[in-house]
Each structure stands twice: as C-alpha cells, then as structure tokens.
Amino acid sequence: QLRDLFTADEEADGFQQYSFNSLRTYPLVKTQIAGLVVPVPRFVLERVTNGIYYSLMDKFRTNNSNKFLEFFGKEIFERYIGILLSEIYIERLVKEFDYKDGKKVKKSPDWIVIEGEEAILVECKTSGITKEAKSLGDLEKVQSDLRSRAIHGIIQMNMFEKDFRSGLIDKNELKDIKRFHYIVVTYDRVFMSGTPTIRGLVDKELLANG
Numbered sequence: 603q604l605r606d607l608f609t610a611d612e613e614a615d616g617f618q619q620y621s622f623n624s625l626r627t628y629p630l631v632k633t634q635i636a637g638l639v640v641p642v643p644r645f646v647l648e649r650v651t652n653g654i655y656y657s658l659m660d661k662f663r664t665n666n667s668n669k670f671l672e673f674f675g676k677e678i679f680e681r682y683i684g685i686l687l688s689e690i691y692i693e694r695l696v697k698e699f700d701y702k703d704g705k706k707v708k709k710s711p712d713w714i715v716i717e718g719e720e721a722i723l724v725e726c727k728t729s730g731i732t733k734e735a736k737s738l739g740d741l742e743k744v745q746s747d748l749r750s751r752a753i754h755g756i757i758q759m760n761m762f763e764k765d766f767r768s769g770l771i772d773k774n775e776l777k778d779i780k781r782f783h784y785i786v787v788t789y790d791r792v793f794m795s796g797t798p799t800i801r802g803l804v805d806k807e808l809l810a811n812g
C-alpha cells in the first residue's frame with residue numbers, strides 16, 4: 603500500500619527529489635517482519651502538529667472552496683495575528699470594518715496598525731502557494747498561486763488606500779494618516795520568498811493590475 607502511495611507521489615522527470623513524501627502523512631509503517639517502524643522520526647512530530655491542519659484542509663477541499671480554510675483563516679489565524687499585534691500596539695490597532703462605496707459594502711484590511719501619521723495595513727492569508735507549485739517549481743503555477751493569494755491581498759489593500767484618499771472612509775482613528783504600508787501574513791511558508799524570482803513575479807503582477 604505504501605509503495606502505491608509513493609508511485610502516486612511521483613512528479614515530472616527531474617523533480618522526483620522535490621515530490622511530496624507520503625511518509626509525512628503516514629509516518630508509522632506496519633511491516634510483516636518488524637511490525638510498526640518509523641522511517642523518519644521527525645515526520646511523526648510534524649504529523650501530530652502541522653499535519654492535523656493539512657489533513658483537515660484536504661478533508662474539506664472541494665472544486666471551488668474549502669470550508670475549513672475559510673473558517674481557519676477568519677476565526678483562528680486572523681484572530682491570532684490580532685492577538686499578537688494587540689500585545690504591542692493596544693490602542694493603535696484597528697480591526698476589520700465595513701464601509702460603503704455607494705450602495706456597495708466593502709471591507710477594510712484585516713488589521714490596521716497606527717503609527718502617528720502612518721498606517722500599516724495587514725492582510726492575513728492561510729496559504730502562499732500550493733504543494734504542486736512547491737514540488738515542481740513551475741513558475742507559471744507559482745505565479746498563479748501568488749496572484750490568487752498574496753498578490754490579491756496587496757491589491758485589496760491598495761484599493762482600500764485609494765478609497766481612503768477619495769474620501770470614502772470616515773474612520774476617526776485614520777483621520778491623520780498620510781502614508782500607508784502593506785503587509786501580507788501567510789500561515790505557511792512562501793516558497794522562495796524574498797528571492798529576486800518571487801519579487802519579480804510579484805512586481806509583474808502588480809504592474810499588470812496598475
């Protein structure tokens with residue numbers, strides 16, 4: 603059975619060493635001779651910690667949505683980031699709020715940190731890029747994932763800033779703000795984050811969106 607899983611994990615030629623390892627999902631292996639064995643002990647720890655998150659993510663994944671990620675992102679991860687920020691900023695932290703653009707109701711970034719005449723906009727995203735993009739390093743797939751996740755968060759914050767400067771947002775805590783900074787916080791590590799390659803892909807998408 604484990605052999606079948608490893609076969610299913612195989613990626614395109616030349617990328618096998620980067621393919622997903624099924625031992626991360628099933629770190630305990632039952633053998634006919636030695637009983638239960640643990641080929642990679644570290645995977646056991648990962649399975650009972652971060653592995654629970656990924657199991658739930660796979661369990662509730664559908665073609666168009668993932669109810670677990672929606673719940674985790676809004677009710678757990680976003681709140682957790684707010685708790686961390688509140689330990690430092692306390693009175694200078696603004697949580698997500700609704701505002702109107704004509705008849706349309708829009709939402710602010712998840713968190714806003716006030717620093718004098720400057721504000722740090724914070725968007726929380728549960729993931730950076732998918733397992734497939736991490737395994738193959740396909741730049742088109744990486745760019746697609748970034749577009750729908752981190753870059754989407756940047757665009758959201760940019761739209762908020764434009765609405766603020768056009769006078770749509772009447773929030774007393776923001777009345778003295780003259781400059782904005784954007785931060786996207788992801789739950790998982792973004793593959794090759796900070797490298798010229800990723801920065802180039804992000805810059806390309808942002809230029810395409812004006």
